[in-house]
Amino acid sequence: MKIDHSQPLEYSTEQNRLNILGFWIFLGAEIMLFATLFTSYFVYEDRIGSGPSGADIFEITPVLIETIILLTSSFTIGLAVHAMRINRTKAMTVFLGITLLLGAAFLATEIYEFNHYYHVGATLQTSGFTGILLTTLGTHGAHVTLGLFWGTMILMQIKKRGLTPQIANKSFIFSLYWHFLDVVWIFIFSFIYLKGMM
Amino acid sequence: MKELFPMKQVNGFIFSLLLTVIALSVYFLDMSFSVAMTILLVTAFIQAGVQLILFMHAGESEDKSSIYTTTFYAISIALFTVFGSLLAMIWGYMF
Numbered sequence: 119m120k121i122d123h124s125q126p127l128e129y130s131t132e133q134n135r136l137n138i139l140g141f142w143i144f145l146g147a148e149i150m151l152f153a154t155l156f157t158s159y160f161v162y163e164d165r166i167g168s169g170p171s172g173a174d175i176f177e178i179t180p181v182l183i184e185t186i187i188l189l190t191s192s193f194t195i196g197l198a199v200h201a202m203r204i205n206r207t208k209a210m211t212v213f214l215g216i217t218l219l220l221g222a223a224f225l226a227t228e229i230y231e232f233n234h235y236y237h238v239g240a241t242l243q244t245s246g247f248t249g250i251l252l253t254t255l256g257t258h259g260a261h262v263t264l265g266l267f268w269g270t271m272i273l274m275q276i277k278k279r280g281l282t283p284q285i286a287n288k289s290f291i292f293s294l295y296w297h298f299l300d301v302v303w304i305f306i307f308s309f310i311y312l313k314g315m316m
Numbered sequence: 317m318k319e320l321f322p323m324k325q326v327n328g329f330i331f332s333l334l335l336t337v338i339a340l341s342v343y344f345l346d347m348s349f350s351v352a353m354t355i356l357l358v359t360a361f362i363q364a365g366v367q368l369i370l371f372m373h374a375g376e377s378e379d380k381s382s383i384y385t386t387t388f389y390a391i392s393i394a395l396f397t398v399f400g401s402l403l404a405m406i407w408g409y410m411f
């Protein structure tokens with residue numbers, strides 16, 4: 119395998135470069151997946167039947183906590199990639215670890231939020247609005263959950279084998295995934311929560 | 317320690333927090349629906365751009381043009397799906 123040392127580690131082989139391009143194409147498909155969920159949300163937003171509306175059930179505090187946690191985790195995974203590029207393996211694992219902890223804190227807040235929705239009578243079966251709301255939030259939350267497992271496994275691989283070109287490549291691709299989840303959250307925050315509460 | 321926190325990343329983070337605060341103004345201040353939606357659309361898309369270009373290093377490799385093409389293709393499909401459906405199913409009918 120040819121290793122090009124003039125490139126950052128995650129780009130150092132031909133295969134690595136193609137893996138990154140392939141992942142961007144996957145992210146393109148993910149954008150369209152979330153677009154269909156947002157479409158259904160906007161169509162069903164006002165179809166609340168006899169159930170609650172967004173303004174009735176949304177709470178600003180957990181939403182703000184989730185937003186700040188996710189923005190910070192997106193920053194720390196960016197720092198992890200930067201540390202990786204300057205060959206600071208230890209710092210890189212610390213930043214990746216912080217990112218995963220923030221991800222877990224995000225998920226805990228979201229579980230609290232879902233519990234709140236259940237108790238105020240907003241379930242999947244209540245109305246078109248609550249159905250698509252929980253489906254959209256749940257799809258994002260499921261992605262974060264998957265990311266937690268994925269990131270943990272990468273962390274274990276770094277501990278075991280160090281930052282090889284392959285593992286650097288996996289870490290970089292994981293960072294793309296994590297930033298993407300932050301982008302999706304920004305749209306959820308703006309067009310589901312803030313729009314629903316104003 | 318300092319080399320672990322490059323200015324580019326730190327500034328990007330502060331900028332994204334700032335955009336969040338601006339977006340929050342639609343909740344705390346009293347404004348019309350169209351002004352609020354404009355603020356949300358502008359801040360959300362700038363925020364997405366910051367992530368894409370600054371944090372995801374979209375323009376750094378030789379695959380730059382393929383990466384931007386696939387992303388813009390996906391975003392345009394997303395916008396056509398969202399606004400096309402709104403046009404056909406919501407804005408076209410006034411119950």
